[in-house]
Amino acid sequence: MSDNLTETVLDLIAGTKRVPRENLEIDTTFEQLEIDSLDALNLVYAIEDHFNIAVPDSTIRSIKSVRDLTEHLRQILAASGTAQNSAS
Amino acid sequence: MIKIPQRRIVVTGIGIISPLGHNLAEHWSALKEGRSGIARITTVETAALRFHHGAEVHGFQPEKHFPDGQIDFLDRFAQFALVAARQAVADSGLSFSGQAAERTAVITGCSGGGQSTEDAVFVALYAKNANRVHPLSIPRVMASAAASHISMELGILGPTYNVSTACSSANHAIGQAFWLLRNNQADVALAGGTEAPFSFGMLKAWEALRVVSPDTCRPFSKGRQGIVLGEGAAILVLEEKERAVQRGARIYGEVTGFGMSSDARHLTAPGIEGPARAMKAALQDAGFHPEQIDYINAHGTGTAGNDPAETMAIRQVFGPHAEKLAISSTKSMHGHALGAAGALEAVATLMAMNEGIIPPTMNFLESDPECDLDVVPNQARKASLEYTLSNSFAFGGLNAVIAFQSGDKARSCMPW
Numbered sequence: 085m086s087d088n089l090t091e092t093v094l095d096l097i098a099g100t101k102r103v104p105r106e107n108l109e110i111d112t113t114f115e116q117l118e119i120d121s122l123d124a125l126n127l128v129y130a131i132e133d134h135f136n137i138a139v140p141d142s143t144i145r146s147i148k149s150v151r152d153l154t155e156h157l158r159q160i161l162a163a164s165g166t167a168q169n170s171a172s
Numbered sequence: 173m174i175k176i177p178q179r180r181i182v183v184t185g186i187g188i189i190s191p192l193g194h195n196l197a198e199h200w201s202a203l204k205e206g207r208s209g210i211a212r213i214t215t216v217e218t219a220a221l222r223f224h225h226g227a228e229v230h231g232f233q234p235e236k237h238f239p240d241g242q243i244d245f246l247d248r249f250a251q252f253a254l255v256a257a258r259q260a261v262a263d264s265g266l267s268f269s270g271q272a273a274e275r276t277a278v279i280t281g282c283s284g285g286g287q288s289t290e291d292a293v294f295v296a297l298y299a300k301n302a303n304r305v306h307p308l309s310i311p312r313v314m315a316s317a318a319a320s321h322i323s324m325e326l327g328i329l330g331p332t333y334n335v336s337t338a339c340s341s342a343n344h345a346i347g348q349a350f351w352l353l354r355n356n357q358a359d360v361a362l363a364g365g366t367e368a369p370f371s372f373g374m375l376k377a378w379e380a381l382r383v384v385s386p387d388t389c390r391p392f393s394k395g396r397q398g399i400v401l402g403e404g405a406a407i408l409v410l411e412e413k414e415r416a417v418q419r420g421a422r423i424y425g426e427v428t429g430f431g432m433s434s435d436a437r438h439l440t441a442p443g444i445e446g447p448a449r450a451m452k453a454a455l456q457d458a459g460f461h462p463e464q465i466d467y468i469n470a471h472g473t474g475t476a477g478n479d480p481a482e483t484m485a486i487r488q489v490f491g492p493h494a495e496k497l498a499i500s501s502t503k504s505m506h507g508h509a510l511g512a513a514g515a516l517e518a519v520a521t522l523m524a525m526n527e528g529i530i531p532p533t534m535n536f537l538e539s540d541p542e543c544d545l546d547v548v549p550n551q552a553r554k555a556s557l558e559y560t561l562s563n564s565f566a567f568g569g570l571n572a573v574i575a576f577q578s579g580d581k582a583r584s585c586m587p588w
Contacts, residue, residue, distance in 0.1 A: 141382045
């Protein structure tokens, strides 16, 4: 199942990693995408910028897939009071 | 085949200002007693940062070291370098006049240059909407400024330059100086490193890289969370051995080898093959067998990635002898001083050989199976050290390793 948040995350991954959007889905792993530590930093930077949130260092170290990332993001957005579907 | 004798190079002076003290005695006391200079950052407001700890040089009053007119020309990193260079030269008993001035070199390692000056320029322009900045901003910021100031103040006329290779800068500088003297291009060199990275902009940039620990630096330990930034300067006086012996100089130790390599792989991720090749090159340059090495002052940053990679690189070079090596990371006490790191660590290595005391890896909580070598956790250890290495591995895969042997060994060996 996909929602606006997942779609936005997939768009941001496609943009920062410069991969075709249609190659991405929620269960794609970072390993499959060959996302290394620097790519992950770039991606989280784009996400922080887009949602105007701060993602803790510990979160970055633990996320290994699009699903991990989306779930962490959902929690951060809920805690910060930002509506999940506010992403444009 | 006739072997042409190589000139041998010894260390006859040490100057240092670090988070552990403003001179060699204070710095070394802290290292052997396991006292850490890591504390809450005071020179920069950290409320908007995710980390609040650093290893700063506390109590440094530039006006006690420099007249008003000179301070205007000196960023903090150049001030540190000048203070360390003065101490090193005084310690060596050398002066530079006539031919000696032309046969003396100054090679510094500095990565970032005048960060606090640069930050002030940006604050003036972008935050305060100023239309002009300090006229000496450029000569204060340039990373080579420390080398220039040392040469100007001491009247040194030989090869003078700065090496900027991120966290390997000082090791590259010391290694280049060693080779310069060994190749008879100079007789004396002031070599080391200096760095003063504490500015708000620089700390924000480190925060973004997500490698800075939120508490302290725990190299090779389970629970390590990253580097802690440090600052300071250390300058060594390197001198051709016969010259040093003839004038009765104190010999701290001998620089015997230098090895370099590049990972050619990744901008930030640590490698294994590259560091291993640099250690092998240093051993080969020194004419050491791996089994001779007693101690390695590790790069040991305390990041998730570096410490296991360095452990594997050491195992690759030393094989079964890796189990017998004592290894420690003094970054656990003086922090990661970036371009000055190798210089602070060369001092630690030389003093360890001189006093027969291995400075510990502090803040160690628990063994990590991925870093399973003897890292001398939490407590200094007495040991007779004759042959040692000091590792520096930089972002961008630039590796530089220096090999030393003890002063006793340097004095007792026959000159070929």
